[in-house]
Amino acid sequence: MNAFYRLLSTAAIGFAVGLSSIAAHAETPANMLVIAGRIDDITTIDPAQSFEFAGSDVSRNVYNKLVNFDPLNLDAGYQPELAESWIVSEDGRTITFTMRDGIKFHSGNPVRAEDAEFSLRRVVTLNKTPSFILTQFGFTAENV
Numbered sequence: 001m002n003a004f005y006r007l008l009s010t011a012a013i014g015f016a017v018g019l020s021s022i023a024a025h026a027e028t029p030a031n032m033l034v035i036a037g038r039i040d041d042i043t044t045i046d047p048a049q050s051f052e053f054a055g056s057d058v059s060r061n062v063y064n065k066l067v068n069f070d071p072l073n074l075d076a077g078y079q080p081e082l083a084e085s086w087i088v089s090e091d092g093r094t095i096t097f098t099m100r101d102g103i104k105f106h107s108g109n110p111v112r113a114e115d116a117e118f119s120l121r122r123v124v125t126l127n128k129t130p131s132f133i134l135t136q137f138g139f140t141a142e143n144v
Helices: 002-020 053-062 113-126 129-135
Strands: 083-088 095-099
Touching: 095 113, 113 129
Parallel strands: none
Antiparallel strands: 083 095
8 A cells, every 4th residue: 555655646746747847828918907916924004013015015005194206206206195285394303294174084083183193103102113214313202
């Protein structure tokens, strides 16, 4: 019986190797866009904690930002999203955002400046991987 299983396993391995050498002959139909992605490294979709590629991709599509940019038109610079405008102080240490009217959370509650402030403070105080984006400019848990 042992020889039978050895023969069977050898045949199975040979069959698998043979199949792996057969090239796939798939062709994308004309006028069709195919998008592929990975979601295998998502650890969280909390933007205050997520910094891996897939989790950040999901976060960017779930959460709104104060400002945004078009990666296909970087010359346009930052564009308003939740903030309709912003002013940077002369010393560069203060940015004052004016929030757009009528923006609501899914619950129906209005989005307020205090909500954006809370989110930015939370990133720094959690001190997870994304916090370096703010802490490199001198923000700490003590001064936010």
